[in-house]
Amino acid sequence: MVIRWGICSAGKISHDFTVALKTLPAENHQVLAVAARDLKRAQEFAQKHSIPRAYGCYEDLAKDPEIDVVYVGTIHPHHLSHGVLFMNAQKNVLCEKPLAMNLREVQELIASAQNNHVFLMEAVWTRFFPVxxxxxxxxxxxxxxxxxxxxxxxxxxxxxxxxxxxxxxxxxxxxxxxxxxxxxxxxxxxxxxxxxxxxxxxxxxxxxxxxxxxxxxxxxxxxxxxxxxxxxxxxxxxxxxxxxxxxxxxxxxxxxxxxxxxxxxxxYPVPEPTLPLNFINSTGMCYEAEEVRRCLLAGLKQSSRMSHADSALLAEIMDExxxxxxxxxxxxxx
Ligand SMILES: NC(=O)c1ccc[n+]([C@@H]2O[C@H](COP(=O)([O-])OP(=O)(O)OC[C@H]3O[C@@H](n4cnc5c(N)ncnc54)[C@H](OP(=O)(O)O)[C@@H]3O)[C@@H](O)[C@H]2O)c1
Structure with missing residues (x-):
């Protein structure tokens, strides 16, 4: 069954994540839409990655009824507001690391996931590598x-x-x-x-x-x-x-x-990219994407390999x- 991804932001890591998704079978993962603050940049991103839909604001992506999960690739001070935006729209969320700026914000995100009964995971991609x-x-x-x-x-x-x-x-x-x-x-x-x-x-x-x-x-x-x-x-x-x-x-x-x-x-080599990457070995983000798909198909609201408690403990230690x-x-x- 295909998982339909929406990409929030047209920045560097969003590019690499979209390239990583392309290394996976198309019948399992489809990037259906991208949203950026600026429509032109979203359209350019969509064209580069052959994505069918481009939105000029994140709210429009949140309203798209055909998106299963949103990848939040904005800079970290915005993870809380963007995560909550998508989860309140009943979207599952894979959010870049750090999940938020501090423990208080991480707890707000976890509460939002629980209240909305959606999946939430911090994109700690390392944990899903074969190594x-x-x-x-x-x-x-x-x-x-x-x-x-x-x-x-x-x-x-x-x-x-x-x-x-x-x-x-x-x-x-x-x-x-x-x-x-x-x-x-x-x-x-x-x-x-x-x-x-x-x-x-x-x-x-x-x-x-x-x-x-x-x-x-x-x-x-x-x-x-x-x-x-x-x-x-x-x-x-x-x-x-x-x-x-x-x-x-x-x-x-x-x-x-x-x-x-x-x-x-x-x-343990990572898959070859089809486009140049911004960061080293970024196609290895395919492993976390596979974990998200596995969890969604199983009806899970969090991954046991990078759980909500794991994100909270990380944030707590970083706060200290x-x-x-x-x-x-x-x-x-x-
Ligand atoms: N997994 C990894 O290996 C990895 C590697 C690098 C970064 N990251 C994480 O990914 C996140 C983004 O990093 P990046 O290098 O991709 O950053 P980036 O390209 O500089 O920015 C990402 C996006 O954030 C939005 N943004 C940037 N500056 C903003 C501002 N001043 N106000 C509001 N929105 C702003 C923009 O969204 P629009 O496109 O909508 O304008 C931009 O495209 C960070 O949280 C970082 O920790 C992860």
């Missing part, structure tokens, strides 16, 4: 013994990108890329709440975090370290250390195509890390 599924299998079967430590880093120079540095556009390393390190650690620790969170960071003149190091302590004397920066290229790897071995995710840990288990490497480093958004005082 992530293999990590889950290795950990559950004790292949590296008992888990002791996890480490992840994500650093790329982004200070030239306005939405990465301007506070009102939701700038800051943690919400943009550090979230991938935290979600990795929480995946490895099976959604467990850490016993303690310690964050250190440096901020730009705009008041957002340029770099952060977050140390998490989990039950049973287990630790995790997350490092993110928007001013330098880091190794961009992740490592899981157990009592009997090591799992390493080489760069790029947020969209991984290989895995080393005790030094033995296996490759920002509090310790002193990064405050206008949304925090509402």
């Amino acid at each position: 992530s599924l293999e990590i889950g299998r290795l950990l559950s079967q004790g292949e590296v013994g008992e888990l002791k430590l996890a480490r992840a880093d994500f650093g790329v120079p982004l200070t030239h990108v306005p939405r990465a540095v301007e506070k009102e556009l939701g700038g800051g390393a943690l919400l943009d890329i550090g979230i991938y390190c935290l979600q990795f650690v929480l995946m490895v620790f099976n959604g467990e709440r850490p016993e303690s969170i310690q964050a250190t960071g440096v901020c730009l003149d705009t008041g957002v975090d340029e770099a952060m190091v977050i140390t998490l302590k989990f039950s049973g004397h287990r630790l995790a370290v997350c490092t993110c920066t928007i001013s330098a290229e880091l190794p961009n790897e992740a490592v899981i250390v157990g009592t009997k071995g090591t799992i390493k995710v080489p760069a790029h840990m947020w969209c991984p195509t290989s895995l080393l288990v005790n030094g033995v490497e296996t490759q 890390a920002r509090r310790q480093v002193g990064v405050v958004y206008s949304q925090d005082s509402q």
Whole structure:
């Protein structure tokens, strides 16, 4: 059965997500409509991707009765209002990460999904990669013994990108890329709440975090370290250390195509794109799209691999890390 997608915004990630959908069977996924703030840009996007319908405002997409699920690809300060717009129109929603600016907003989105009886998932695409599924299998079967430590880093120079540095556009390393390190650690620790969170960071003149190091302590004397920066290229790897071995995710840990288990490497290539992409390995968003389809066909309102509770815990930890480093958004005082 075909799932009919609507795309909210004609920006960079919306382009890549639409290319990713095209790698999947057309009888399973159809992009039926795109909406942007400007009709001309929506029409250009529609033409480029052979999308039948283009709308010049998001409200018109919300009113389209033939859309099953909306992909929200706007910048993060708008995720709350756009998510609620579509869910109030009884649309299922896959929303880009971070799901919202803080825990309060994430809880509003979850409440909206529950009240409207629709599906909602934060687009933490990494969790649906074959590498992530293999990590889950290795950990559950004790292949590296008992888990002791996890480490992840994500650093790329982004200070030239306005939405990465301007506070009102939701700038800051943690919400943009550090979230991938935290979600990795929480995946490895099976959604467990850490016993303690310690964050250190440096901020730009705009008041957002340029770099952060977050140390998490989990039950049973287990630790995790997350490092993110928007001013330098880091190794961009992740490592899981157990009592009997090591799992390493080489760069790029947020969209991984290989895995080393005790030094033995296996490759997991992503599908080839049909158009040039804005971001590396973006066709790997096909895995999260498949998860959305699976959930919708099963009548599920959330995915167990990236649940509402997972999104809430991520937001809660990011709120605490920002509090310790002193990064405050206008949304925090509402
Ligand atoms: N999964 C991933 O790998 C990945 C990669 C990059 C980004 N992201 C996430 O995707 C989201 C968008 O990132 P992007 O790089 O695609 O951003 P972008 O291209 O700069 O902007 C995306 C869209 O947001 C809307 N927008 C931009 N600036 C706005 C403003 N000042 N006021 C109101 N609306 C504005 C526009 O929608 P219209 O087209 O309707 O005008 C724009 O096309 C972010 O939340 C980011 O965290 C995810």
